[in-house]
Amino acid sequence: MSPVKVLLLGATGHTGRSILDGLTENGNYSIELFVRPSSVEKPAVKDLAQNGLPIRVGDLDGPVEDLVYLLSGFDLVISAIDALSQLAQITLAKAAKEAGVGRFIPCGFTIVCPPGCYAVARSGKTKEEVYQYLKELRLPFTIIDVGYWYQLSFPTLPSGRVDYATPLVPNVTIHNDGLATNLLTDLRDIGRFVARIATDNRTLNQYVYTYGDLLSEMEIFGMMEEISGEKIERRSVSTQEIESAMQRAQDAYSVDSKSMGNLFALYVAQYNYSKYVRCDNTPQGAEALGYLSARELYPEFQPTKFVDFLKEVLDGKGVNPYA
Amino acid sequence: MSPVKVLLLGATGHTGRSILDGLTENGNYSIELFVRPSSVEKPAVKDLAQNGLPIRVGDLDGPVEDLVYLLSGFDLVISAIDALSQLAQITLAKAAKEAGVGRFIPCGFTIVCPPGCYAVARSGKTKEEVYQYLKELRLPFTIIDVGYWYQLSFPTLPSGRVDYATPLVPNVTIHNDGLATNLLTDLRDIGRFVARIATDNRTLNQYVYTYGDLLSEMEIFGMMEEISGEKIERRSVSTQEIESAMQRAQDAYSVDSKSMGNLFALYVAQYNYSKYVRCDNTPQGAEALGYLSARELYPEFQPTKFVDFLKEVLDGKGVNPYA
Incomplete structure (x- = not known):
């Protein structure tokens, strides 16, 4: 099987880094990173480049044609764009459609919550706008939500x-x-789930939820x-x-x-x-919205248990994601 | 198997009538009709009542508690409400949730079209508002779209x-x-599809599309x-x-x-x-939105072919749905 050509946006963020690690660990992906001009000089980006990862610099405010050229040949685009730039995905999606990208995974990676429930989640409103645009474009998509992080x-x-x-x-x-129980995923497992979901035909044009524990x-x-x-x-x-x-x-x-x-x-x-x-962020809440369960799709994958994560933290091996 | 207790709203409309016939033909349903006070005196309603169908008169502008009482004990509520009253389903859904109804089938029954695409379908906007409310309520639902009618x-x-x-x-x-090809369903087959979809676990909290022919x-x-x-x-x-x-x-x-x-x-x-x-109203368009195909779910069911419908019309056996 030839590797899946994936372009990842946001690899220096927490979710993006987890996805990069998960795709790398999986071994079936040929990974390149999409970097916005404003991020090219970031030390974290330079580190990734020095580790041999191909960097594609693309301007989401620039001409769509340039992005189409940049995205051509990729099977998969995964966006883990920062919280404040969600709507910039509109341009990215438009270019991905024109470039013939096979699947677009927009920046979901949040709690499960009904789409119309804007009273609940301000962040959901811009995400929903992106999702509706993907549907209007008829760009094959998968939306992945991970609940709240263990961390x-x-x-x-x-x-x-x-x-x-x-x-x-x-x-x-x-x-x-x-x-109230909540779906919780170890930040480090997000990428492992994504690597499984991203090439699974069952998840095409579907919503999927992940969790390591429900607590x-x-x-x-x-x-x-x-x-x-x-x-x-x-x-x-x-x-x-x-x-x-x-x-x-x-x-x-x-x-x-x-x-x-x-x-x-x-x-x-x-x-x-x-x-x-x-109490939206539960298996019941997710299934009521038609989500597929990543745990049911991949029973062989054993995500980190919360108790094991806690032991690591007590052993001084935790990491403050916002340090 | 004890019959499924279903309450149907809109049985005197075209879609509702087809659903009533489909549920009756199926034989596994115990059917009652929800009738708004404004419709009680309609000859078509009186005909149905005289045929022995139980009528429940409910006011969608009245107190929710009255509706909760009315809906209690039903496994299933199907709404084929008229095009201009779509938002009245909000009250009906709220009552259905409180009454513990097992599944709510809102008034979809239209062409397949992306939800955010309000530039395309004015009618879709109010339907979408209802769908989002169902999700917010966490009321188990199935949304069924039928494409355009043969008729x-x-x-x-x-x-x-x-x-x-x-x-x-x-x-x-x-x-x-x-x-451009389009999903087309014989008006008379809508109910036959609905009778199959409405009690199928695979369609819970999902979107489903039907068609007899793609032409x-x-x-x-x-x-x-x-x-x-x-x-x-x-x-x-x-x-x-x-x-x-x-x-x-x-x-x-x-x-x-x-x-x-x-x-x-x-x-x-x-x-x-x-x-x-x-070209939204196609199998590709539906699958891009995550719809399930009723034809794939029920391969044993042979809907009317368009050519056979045409022959009926030429034989003088057609019916003008808006006569």
């Missing part, structure tokens, strides 16, 4: 020994009664206490507080929508509402 | 012998080069000439004319959106654009 889903400990791996400390919040906050906190031997002082947040936090974030964003801080605060507040009040 | 897809003849069965005479238009206008005209022995004087319409007709219809609708005539003219103009310029 953002564990509590801090009183001793402070896991603070090094935690983006926001302290994090001891239990939402609602702490019983509630109560289960996660209990697991962390058991492994660490420490007792976590929980901070409870009611449904009403989740809702009013979402409203405050919405108000702040309305006043100043140019602030990155306001935007990300809104994302987090809406994610919390979706994850803990609506 | 609206044949040309008239110089002799006038098929005028009796034709909604708009004369109809001898060839769009573009007449080579271009050139093929249809050729078939009609061969069977009738008459020569049809074709009238050609270019892509540019299709586009400007759509623009004129849009303009007229913008000036007076209350006019039913303007609305239906807009539907037809946009359908033509979608069917003959974008």
Whole structure:
């Protein structure tokens, strides 16, 4: 079998890096990286180039014809573009269609959430715009959602020994009664799932969800206490507080929508509402939206268990994704 | 197997009547009809009631609790509501969710067309709003599209012998080069497909398309000439004319959106654009949107062939659906 020619956008981001690693590990892909002119000088990009990965520099604001030329010959385009540039995928998709790319995997890689539910997820609105454009173009696609990352889903400990791996400390919040379960994927497994999904005929023009574990906050906190031997002082947040936090974030964003801080605060507040009040990010939620389950499609693949990830973090082997 | 308890809305319309007949013929359904207060006195409703079909009168503008009570105990709700009342399904769906209905089949039953493509299908916009609401509710659904009806897809003849069965005479238009194929379903087969789809686990939370034949206008005209022995004087319409007709219809609708005539003219103009310029209404178009094929799901079911339908029309056994 000749290797699948894939062009990956966003390889220096967290999701993109995981995908690069997953495709490489898989061995069936011939990988090139799409890099925007603004990123060419990034050290991370130079590192990848020095490791022998072919770099294709493309301007998403430039003429479509140039992109068509650049994309020609690729079987697959995967976009793990940054959160603020989602709509730039419109141009990329248009060029991919003209170039005859066989499949386009847009930047999904988020929690499962109904498409029309814009009240819930501000980030979903721009993603949805891209998805609808892909359908209008009739460009073969696969949309992959991964739930929430393991790396953002564990509590801090009183001793402070896991603070090094935690983006926001302290994090001891239990939402609602702490019983809502959520789809969780280890950041490092995203690429392993993607490598399987991306060439599977069953996933063509479909939505797919991945997860390593399905856990509630109560289960996660209990697991962390058991492994660490420490007792976590929980901070409870009611449904009403989740809702009013979402409203405050919405108000702040309305006043100043140019602030990155306001935007990300809104994302987090809406994610919390979706994850803990609506409970969208579950196998039931995904199946209600017609998603295929990557776990059912690839029963032979054993993703990292959450408990094993926690042990790594306690062993000092965790990585703070936002460091 | 105990019969599936189904509540059908819109049984006196064309699609609804076909569904009623299909469910009845199938034999596995226990059917009741949902009738809005405005329709109770319709002769067609009284006929159905006299044939022994239980009638449930429900007000879609009334309290949701009343509807919840009415819908309780039904496994399945199928809505073939009229084109102008699509958004009334929002209340129906809300009540169905609360009543624990196992599956809701909203009023799709139209051509296959990308959801975001509102430039193409005005009618699609309100349908899409309903679909997104079903997903937000997490109410199990199946969306069924049937392409265009046989009954609206044949040309008239110089002799006038098929005028009796034709909604708009004369109809001898060839769009573009007449080579664009379209998914076509005999109105009478819609219900036969629905009866199979509605209890199939494979179609839960999925989109499904049906067709009896996939034909271009050139093929249809050729078939009609061969069977009738008459020569049809074709009238050609270019892509540019299709586009400007759509623009004129849009303009007229913008000036007076209350006019039913303007609305239906807009539907037809946009359908033509979608069917003959974008070529959405095809197996490829449906599969690009992730639809399942009813023909592949039910290979044992032989829908009416278009040629046999044409022979019936020429034999004087056709029915004008808009008479």
